[in-house]
Amino acid sequence: MAAQESSSSPQAHALSDNGVGGSPKCAEEDPGRKLDFYGHEVVFNEGERVVRERSYQSTAASYDESREAWAADKERIDDIIERFGDRERKAISRKDWKFVKGLCRNGVPFSERPRVWFSLCGAAQEKKSSPVPYEALKTKAMSGLGEKVARQIEGDIHRTFPSHPTFQRPEGTECLKGVLSVFALVHPDVGYAQGLNFVAGMLIMVCGHENEEDVFWMLTAVVHKRMYPNTYGEDLKGCHVGQKILDRLVQKKFPRVYRHFEALGCELSLVTSEWLLCLFSRSFPPETVARIWDSLLFEGFKIFYRVSLGFIRLHHDEILRRDNLGDLVTFLKEEVRCCVNNEQVMRRAFHGIGSMRSSKIIKYAIKGEEEVDAMLEGLRKRRVDRQGG
DSSP states (O other), X not given: OOOOOOTTSTTTTSOBTTOSSSOHHHHHHOTTOOBOTTSOBOOOOGGGHHHHHHHHHHHHHHHHXXXXXXXXXXXXXXXXXXXXXXXXXXGSOHHHHHHHHHHHHTOOOXXXXXXXXXHHTTHHHHHHHOSXXXXXXXXXXXXXXXXXXXXXXXXXXXXXSTTSGGGGSHHHHHHHHHHHHHHHHHOTTTOOOTTHHHHHHHHHHHHOGGGHHHHHHHHHHIIIIISOTXXXXXXXXXXXXXXXXXXXXXXXXXXXXXXXXXXTTOOTHHHHHHHHHXXXXXXXXXXXXXXXXXXXXXXXXXXXXXXXXXXXXXXHHHHHHOOSHHHHHHHHHHHHHTOOOHHHHHHHHHHSSOOOOHHHHHHHHHHHHHHHHHHHHHHHHHHHHHHHO
């Protein structure tokens, strides 16, 4: 399972020169590197280093509070998680659901994430309902996967978090290859698409390469139960629709930001499409991604919109001050890359953007489906015309 919090420090996961939960070997080779709990290098903008380090320590303190809250109600939490893993939401009362939602929104303790995520994202149910054991599926995938898909996966393995210690070792890359290969075999409607490698890679960081089977079932549950439908389907239709929904939410919540992007001749998707395809995992620091996923893997894809809007809300004024497209994109990517204060982002997501009714999202989704269908049909017709000519 994932690395455990050290008992030698009240803030065992706080930023340090030697890293926490990462690779001791890596830290010894370069004592000056800052590693987060998952062994990923923490990047600071040098001009704001002191402020960002203070923010990181503030986030660490919030995790201590979260760990204490989980410890205080451990028996109740364990019971709910066990029942949820058996039958998902049908097994728990509305009161219990709200209780767990509150805990997840405040952050799941590092050492609890593997088992909590496995149950709350629906992976336990996916595993239980499978008629074929994972090892049998893997054996078949290693020999029976189509050459084109196998080549695509092989090509992306070493592009997945290449600087992270886990994926600099054979155990990590073989785990990633196994998970993606079995997924492509079992889900031919999806097969393999870029973005899946980063979602799977994040799961491996948190759960450990030794838990390959659990990572596979979690990836299956995340794609089919917690992401927008058909995100990785043909023509990435779901990704396009999900982006349309976000566009409309930004237009509604932050009209000045929306108009600013328009004035610069830029679509929001230039920045946010990667967030959607990779569930933030390729863009934000791993600890921040994990904090987002604490809620997303329980509540569903609505959290993607909350966090995206929360991040925009956090940088609203700075976005409007950037009157050059290049400067704006660079600014946003830098803020994402250095976003170590996940407590601040989650606070904005849940308390800084107002209400977000499911009925409104459904309405935007229906409109988005129509627009994307028309766009894809137009592309198909142009392809046919070119081939005919």
